[in-house]
Amino acid sequence: MGDDCNAYNSHVCTIGNSESIPKLLEERLRRYEDEVGQISSTSTLKDRVSYLRKNRENDVSKAIINIEDSMNIDICFVLDCTGSMDEYIEAAKEHIIKVANYVNRNNSYIEFWVGFCGYRDHSDSDRLQILDFTNSLEKFKTYITNKVVADGGVDIP
Structure with missing residues (x-):
């Protein structure tokens, strides 16, 4: 040899x-x-x-x-944003952010994109509130924290 x-x-x-x-x-x-x-x-x-x-x-x-390529993940959070969610919306937003942080922190080997879709009743003028998918977790968290509110709906208790 x-x-x-x-x-x-x-x-x-x-x-x-x-x-x-x-x-x-x-x-x-x-x-x-x-x-x-x-x-x-x-x-x-x-x-x-x-x-x-x-x-x-x-x-x-x-x-x-x-x-x-198979290690990419897209998560879209969907939330009822009608007025009946008023007393629950802050807790829901906190949990959405916690889940996004957890996935991002514990899966550093994947490419992680997040999006948001808030929905309201048909009678509301802005029925859908959408944040398109982004790979910026900070942008996502800022949007959830500052832009998502409970509003509208005809079934307010």
Whole structure:
């Protein structure tokens, strides 16, 4: 074995041709070749291994991107903002902010977007109060704290 070999790649460091490859390695190379398509039969072992390693690296990179993409979360908080919620709205807003803070603090590895939809009765002129999704938790908290109020509705007790 060459001096630059290590435990990970020692089986390919100084191998000269496919006759000297252990049977399991040859089978593994063939499986990889089957996955990526035929490699020229005139390719050297070094070329085959290099090509397959590069292909595997590309596959791993794509898998990592897919995992990262799946680590995005969008949460939309929906709240009754009619007048009947007047005595409860502050507590509801506090809990919305607590949940948003908790998700953000305990999931630092994800991209976290939050939005808000407050709704009122059909008879109210401003039936929906919407904050589009944002990745700024501070913007979200400021909006919830300062802009969300209980108002309107025909079912006030």
